[in-house]
Amino acid sequence: MAVMPVTDSMFLLAEAREHPMHVGGLQLFELPEGAGPEYVGEFHRRLLDLVDVRPLFRRRPRGPVNVLGNFAWSNDDQLDLEYHVRLSGLPRPGRVRELLELTSRLHGSLLDRHRPLWEFTVIEGLEGNRFATYSKIHHALLDGVSALRLLQSSLSEDPNDMNVRPPWSPRVRTDVFGRTRSTEDESVDPFRALSALAKDVVGLGSAAARVVNEAFREQSATLAFQAPKTMFNAPITGARRFAAQGWPLERLRAVGRAAGGTMNDVMLAMCAGALRQYLLDLGALPDKPLVAAVPMSLRTRQPRALTETSLGGNALGLILCDLATDDPDPAGRLATIHDSMLRGKQVYQGMSRLQITALSAIPLIPLAIGTIPGMTRVTPPAFNVLISNVPGPRKQLYWNGARMQGVYPLSIPYEGQALNITVTSYGDSLEFGLTGCRRTVPSLQRLLGLLEESLTDLEKALT
Structure with a gap:
């Protein structure tokens, strides 16, 4: 039995x-040259043949699933791969619109x-001449950074490489992120780790005092519950609705x-401008500026290897950013966002991962309270929207010849x-994924057009 860290179990408790x-x-692939009409079906069948499943993908909540399973993992030794790996078809004409509708339904279950x-x-x-894959995994198992790393690390930069394996049975590589393997000793001294943990816990009080002092005295961070x-x-x-589009990084x-x-900063300013106009069109823009919660990964930028330990679980901090949606000037919004992010990062300088995680949890308290019926209507929001930027691979990748x-x-x-707005980079593009409640966020697709307008306004104002 493996005990879950509290940062992982909270995602099961809140579900x-x-x-x-x-x-x-959601990944889009171009069929390789010479692919016949049975290509996608054969692609799916080949996936089912790869029965060597890594331990992370055999992990399930320990029974009873809604009691002990919220705090401990067990291994499934009789995994039904056909249940987990599925084949679906789009209705004609098979446009991106139909793909996003299917993805929205899949993501809501x-x-x-x-x-x-x-x-x-x-x-x-x-x-x-394309096909797609949609993958989902519980946040208790992986955070977004780890999920993207795992998926992309199983692909290849070589279009002629026909030995690519899926994420649950990967041939793990790290160079798609511009990193190299290390031969350093990965052993950990348990006494040193315990000593570091104790030091972190003792330092939580002074770290919290520092955050409050910085925020109030120097106004160097956006406070929670001011949104x-x-x-x-x-x-x-x-129920979910999903919209997606990419923009050139340049x-x-x-x-x-x-x-x-x-x-x-520019990505956040794009979102700020789009959200400002979206709310204006609906007559719902508040006088005070919107506040975004911007997760930051606490994982090392150069992991020694993509292992079960380095990938599993969650390692995130949180910065609250003033989106300046009360400012009609695109250049002024960008300047405010830049200053807000810079000050938010400065608050966490010198803190350990544990201290940053603990203090970042403060703005997330309303998310837990919100599961109590009626509490969302009476409690103030700590922030208005989550906006994440997950670094992705820099080069074109292939899955057995499919680009x-x-x-x-x-x-x-x-x-x-x-x-929730999450973006990731891929090659020369920045890919936006917008996930919203189907009932609460009307015309989610319209935000894509407003993102383009917002970027255009920034270009006109600054370039």
């Missing part, structure tokens, strides 16, 4: 029919807790260079947080 707690990814908490769907019938109430901060259902970099900011055209992340709307 309900209205609150699925899994992350996902709960994972079966009596089985390992993951599913993988191969999707045929997509126009343009205005918006239409996004309402009760949600379990467009964002050019704006960042002109403004003296980062590409991530991956795009990869779009799907994440988790929470009770009182009806919209």
